[in-house]
Amino acid sequence: MSEVYEFLCIRCPKGCRLKVMVEEGRVTVDGYECLEGKKYGEEEVKNPKRIVTSTVRILNAKYPRLPVRTAEPVPKDKILDVINALKGVVVKAPVKRGQVIIENVAETGVDVIAERDMECVEK
Amino acid sequence: MKDIVIIGGGPSGMAAAVRLAEKGYDVAIIERKEELGGILDQCIHDGFGTKIFGVALSGPEFAGEFIEQVQKLGIDVYLKTYVKSVEASGKVKEIITVSPDGVEIIKTKSIVYAIGCRERHQFEIKIGGTRPAGVYTAGMVQRLVNLYGILPGKNVVIVGGGDVGMIVARHLYLEGVDSILVVFPEEFFAGLPRNVQQCILDFGIPYRPRTVVKEIVGKDRVEGVILVQVDEKWNPISGTEEFYPCDAVILSVGLVPYTKKLTDIGAEIDPRTKGPIVNEFFETTVRGVFAAGNLVQIFDYVDDAVESAYLAAEGVEKYLRGEERLERPIFINPGENVRTLTPHRVEWKDERPITAFMRPAIEGKAWIIVRNERGEILEKSFRRYVRPSTLERIEISRDILENAEEVFIDVRGL
Incomplete structure (x- = not known):
């Protein structure tokens, strides 16, 4: 069985449109104009990772949402799991930038951290 | 009296403030919102800072790095403060502000505007x-x-x-x-x-x-x-x-530089960038008034906006020291296939090369060429791929500008 993926190379501003085919574990890349693109296509299909950014509910703060992100990139197919794990999470101010909000989110081995300080606001 | 007042507490304003405070100048930042950071507080995605910090930060994190430096250096920050009007023509400049504390007049020797852009x-x-x-x-x-x-x-x-x-x-x-x-x-x-x-x-x-x-x-x-x-x-x-x-x-x-405050004090505007006309140290056409960041032109990366603020900070220092200017400015004009170009003129005596930012009008492999009015090529650099969505940064050596009255920058496709 073969699978075909489409990617846009992000190695240079040209942005080649790549077609990557996976057939029995064998990867072939089409549409690249330099070797960087070929390499990018291969990596992107083998182990694509992304930083996931979102927000969680925060109490006693200036705003009702606290921006958070995964401390490291997580596998692309885990993005939605990470987002779902953040639903319903409520934290309380004060929070410090870099503070861990969720450990090992969605079993990725990666923590979710706060993107900013949020002071406690008396209301 | 302050040495410098920075109007706008976003990344560019903070960067200029930090650089000047590090040099020992008395700096203040005026910010209309209740906290520093500008637009970065809502840009929670990552990808900021790869040029300056070597890692991809989120917007709030990038802002946080600068906020920390502003605090560490003890820079005066006026929050929830709106600039009503500015008298900038003389050596001593007066800024009239409105804040919950009332109306105030702040006196300063120089001003850096870093008030960003607005959405169309x-x-x-x-x-x-x-x-x-x-x-x-x-x-x-x-x-x-x-x-x-x-x-x-x-x-x-x-x-x-x-x-x-x-x-x-x-x-x-x-x-x-x-x-x-x-x-x-x-x-x-x-x-x-x-x-x-x-x-x-x-x-x-x-x-x-x-x-x-x-x-x-x-x-x-x-x-x-x-x-x-x-x-x-x-x-x-x-x-x-x-x-x-x-x-x-x-x-x-699209975004447009927010220049109303600059036209109010008589600064000239470039119809291409829709931002102010500036010299190589981002000084506007009003002496001692500088501009930085997205107010000057729309940058793709906050890192480049911050670089423009660092250049403005160097300019402020030259202005405060009363350093010498050229007898007459050398104009840098957009030539073939250039949509926007900053800076617009070279006005100071200096050794350092001139950093220019330009948006190409074409896409593909190209030479970026600096030529004089007679078409003689003074300097050129190769780009593997240019496109209008990607701002190009070039450096122009000062020695090639000697005796020139104006130069042109072309993008020539191959």
């Missing part, structure tokens, strides 16, 4: 129809979603294939908006390829190239839009109109 809206891109609720700019949506957790709608149309539009599309997708459609008149997304991949293709968000919103439909709330296809010249193709139901329209149709 539907009346600037000729969208017709009614004026129902549910029409937003992309930045407004970013703010609602990322700071307040409010979604603009369940079925949204995003107008514009630029970077902000794509980033907003991803956020809305992840935050659970049912249906998203991105439309734009170009053949493909106008923003950076990395955003096309990471925001659109990663999630299979639908998009329609060569398509624009002709009309917004709805009485009290948005009920839909009339989409129409366009040709290469963006002219509507008749007979292709289609009603598309949606409950929100999000406009991501």
Whole structure:
């Protein structure tokens, strides 16, 4: 069985449109104009990772949402799991930038951290 | 009296303030919001700082780095303070501010404006129809979603294939908006390829190239839009109109430098960048008044905006020291295939090369050429690939400018 993926190379501003085919574990890349693109296509299909950014509910703060992100990139197919794990999470101010909000989110081995300080606001 | 007052506490304003405070000058920042950080507080996605810090930070993190430095250096910060008017023509400049404490006059030897840009809206891109609720700019949506957790709608149309539009599309997708459609008149997304991949293709968000919103439909709330296809010249193709139901329209149709405050004090504006005319140290046409960041021109990366602020800081120092200027300025003009170019002129005696930022009008392999008015090539550098969505940065050596009255910069395709 073969699978075909489409990617846009992000190695240079040209942005080649790549077609990557996976057939029995064998990867072939089409549409690249330099070797960087070929390499990018291969990596992107083998182990694509992304930083996931979102927000969680925060109490006693200036705003009702606290921006958070995964401390490291997580596998692309885990993005939605990470987002779902953040639903319903409520934290309380004060929070410090870099503070861990969720450990090992969605079993990725990666923590979710706060993107900013949020002071406690008396209301 | 202050040595420098910086108007605007976003990344560029903070960068200029930090650089000047490090040099030992007495600096103050005036910010109209209740905290420093500018637009970065709503840009919660990552990718900021790769040039300056060598790692991809989120917007709030990038701002946080600078806020910490501002605090450490003990820079005076006036929050919730609005600049009412400025008297900038003399050596001593007066800034009249309004804040919850009342009206105040701040005296300073120099000013750096770093007040950024604003978003273009539907009346600037000729969208017709009614004026129902549910029409937003992309930045407004970013703010609602990322700071307040409010979604603009369940079925949204995003107008514009630029970077902000794509980033907003991803956020809305992840935050659970049912249906998203991105439309734009170009053949493909106008923003950076990395955003096309990471925001659109990663999630299979639908998009329609060569398509624009002709009309917004709805009485009290948005009920839909009339989409129409366009040709290469963006002219509507008749007979292709289609009603598309949606409950929100999000406009991501470009940014414009917010120059009203500068024209108020008599600074000249470049019709191409729509920002102020500046010299190589980002001084406007009003002596001792500098500009930095997206107020000067729209930068793709905050890192480049910050670099413009560092250049402005060097200029402020030269101004405060009363360093010598050239007898007459050398003009740097956009030549072939250049959409925008900053700076516009060289005015100071200095050794350092001139950093210029330019947006090419063409796409492909190219030479960037510095030539004189007689067409003689003074300097050139090769680019493997240029495109209008990517701002190019070049350095021009000072020695090639000797005896020149003006030079031109061309982008020549191969």
